[in-house]
Amino acid sequence: MRVVIQRVSEASVTIDGTVKASIKHGFMILLGIETEDTREDAEWLCGKIALLRVFADEAGMMNKDIVNAGGEVLLISQFTLHAQYKKGNRPSFIKAARPEQAIPLYEYFTHCLSEKTGKPVLTGTFGADMKVALVNDGPVTIVMDSKSRE
Secondary structure, eight states: OEEEEEEEEEEEEEETTEEEEEESSEEEEEEEOBTTOOHHHHHHHHHHHHHOOOEEOTTSOEEEOTTTTTOEEEEEEOGGGGOBOSSSSSOBOTTBOOHHHHHHHHHHHHHHHHHHHTSOEEEOOTTSOEEEEEEEEEEEEEEEETTSOO
């Protein structure tokens, strides 16, 4: 699993002209699921995200996690995070999990992150044509991959 985490001052997802979800201060997370991913990958990433200290404390240092900062979470499915681009100019998405595998893992990830943070996780709609808007705060953007546990 691969995530792009952006600390935002606001973010929203719109589908067919209607805002499905929006948050203020918090994380907007893009989640890509590949064929090799398991629930263990989701649990590891959710644990890291819930404890990620990238919000300012009283001294202005990045010492607070999402819970202590009172932030919200918007999660968006993003199969293109597993694009392969070594050959040619058209990316291949062969490593991205098919919906029958990805949807249950996406739902599990949503549930797991909600449990780890104690907060509801707002989402887009898996597989929909979504318009995502955000204001990156900082900017702070972090990429994590469950296959590269640094």
